[in-house]
Amino acid sequence: MRLDQLGDFQRTHRNGDLRLDHAGQTVRLLGWCRRVRNLGSLVFLDLRDRWGLVQLVANEETADPALLAKLKAVRSEFVLAVEGVVAERQSKNPNMATGDVEIRLTGLKILNTAAPLPFPLDDENVGEDLRLTYRFLDLRREQLQRNLRLRSDVANLTREHFRDLDFIEVETPILTKSTPEGARDYLVPSRVHAGQFFALPQSPQLFKQLLQVSGFERYIQICRCFRDEDLRADRQPEFTQVDIEMSFVRQEDVQGVIEPLMVRLAKVVGKDVTAPFPRLPYRDAMAWYGSDKPDLRCGLKIQDATALFAESGFNLFRAAAESQGQRRVRALFFPGEAAGSLSRKVLDGYQEQARQLGAGGLPYAKWGKDGLASSFKKFLEPADEAALRASLGITGEGLAIFAVGTDAQTSRVLGDLRVKVAAELATIESDPALSRLLMDKNAYAFLWVVDFPLLDWSEEHQRFIACHHPFTSPHPDDLELLETNPGACRAVAYDLVLNGFEVGGGSIRIHDAETQSRMFRTIGIGEAEAREKFGFLLDALSYGAPPHGGLALGLDRLVMLLAGVDNIREVIAFPKTAQARCLMTDAPNSVDERQLRELHLSQEAKQTYRVGAVFFESAEGGSPELRGQALQQISQLTPRQAQGLVTLDAQGQLLDAQTLSGPTFDF
């Protein structure tokens, strides 16, 4: 098809803005054809641009035959420039913002054609792999346009907020230094320095601290961060943080600049949130909600029921009661008729979920229309039942579920089921007040979880590791514990939680070199290693570092919650799959041998393979073809048993071969 040129054509209006007031005006519009409805001698076409949709029309009586023929040739997603007169419609469409008017075409330019799309743009139910492969088409959809627009608004409001508070935006390096602790780094090989690597930042943590030493006092950056770990629905390998740091502040000061921003952002999506947000010590969060990021849209709390079963005939529970506090019986009660009348099948489903969370089972007691039903009913004498109800504060119908074990085990089971079960019950509970108690779906439940432990014992590493990061200040009251009882030392660290998601986290930092050295020592980083890895930080702290602290918000996650979607990919223009792949560009992919050589990742002329056992390995890593040739070479040289080194050049020619001593293997 012959295409028309845009020339000096300019739009006079946005498609979505046209109203009855414009009737009679000649307008010029641009956009994509959403759909053509060809009725023969009457043709309708919906034209879409970023701002909306308007109907174009032409018919045999009034339109030029050539124009009508051209219009009939238009297919979905063709790119058009049109001229026409705004007119009131004969038959209006109340479902459309521009439904009272239509454009009677006087001119039509086809700026580009479009092949039939691989998937329909108006179907919500298209496979995500297909959407990601054709992300540029996926992004034409209204939902994603809306999400990315919201994201842009959030970023702009955030910049405005911190600018008003006199923060300075500073950019920090993307090519930086790999540091121990934390997530796996994405590495970038250095061409200039053979065998050495940059790391992409997991966060600009140290740089923003150094900017405080430099005297900026208030820093902000909206920056990309990278972590090479396995992904989840709310996690991407590269993600965006709103990163802030302030000097001469306490925890409350940092929280004080974040809260009004959250209030403002919530308002963007029509939610009223009141600050200050609740502060919940980590210990209470775990005790009441079984989570360090509790979803407070659910008002239910976990209760301790250990003492009730000290004399019980139910061995599982009594054993916990006799365990001197090592193990406990914890309970969660869901009030209401809906909970009291849950079917056996549903309860079995919960039991299965509990098992997946590591529990042996899920003991329950349910009070419904027919009285008590319980998995341990034979151990519940009427007096025990009454004591149980009194202890858990139960008055009416409902369901109590129990977990037995260590605090960590029971928290995991009950913390998870608390939200899942409550959400399900809230949809079927007929009492609206009770339904809201179970799960207030419309709420934005912000809170701060504070007083995190500073350190956590790692079985894997057989040492303490920092819960937050190793620059977090110990709680001033717990400083002495650093040497005597590190596990009990609290941190001045705080997480911002929204609806069960961690949307931000921060801390007051260590600002003197001596405390920082003590911290490194406690987590097993020796003097020499600390010098090598963090020498610049220790230096900086020794030149008049002010007390400082800050916080980082997860922008993607925050926008995801504001947009009301349950997947972070829905708020990222070009996200990666759960396997950290880009289906559109096919990244990551292999690169030229030449590039590898330049980066010293592949040796130029020769490759040496250690050959033996079942297979062979190469220190340099080579092509499968070369390895196959290496295997052949060694088997010809040593027909019976051997292991050795074979060196080949790039063409697979034998340069050197030698047998190694030690145990030998059959080829």
Add this chain to the structure above:
RNA sequence: GGGGUUGUAGCUCAGUCGGUUAGAGUGCCAGCCUGUCACGCUGGAAGUCGCGGGUUCGAGCCCCGUCAGCCCCGCCA
């Protein structure tokens, strides 16, 4: 690294107990159609049943392996 789940026409899916030529809706193509807006009507084209192997007289269906998407655990200072 582990567990679960999905993979059949461009798309969304059905496909019974292993048995004839693998179906539907939608999209696409063609014709008709003056008030549509998920336009309608008629007709047509369209398949590596993810890939590889196996069992069987016979496999979309059963078995083994593998790849990819999604969810979860581990992991994510």
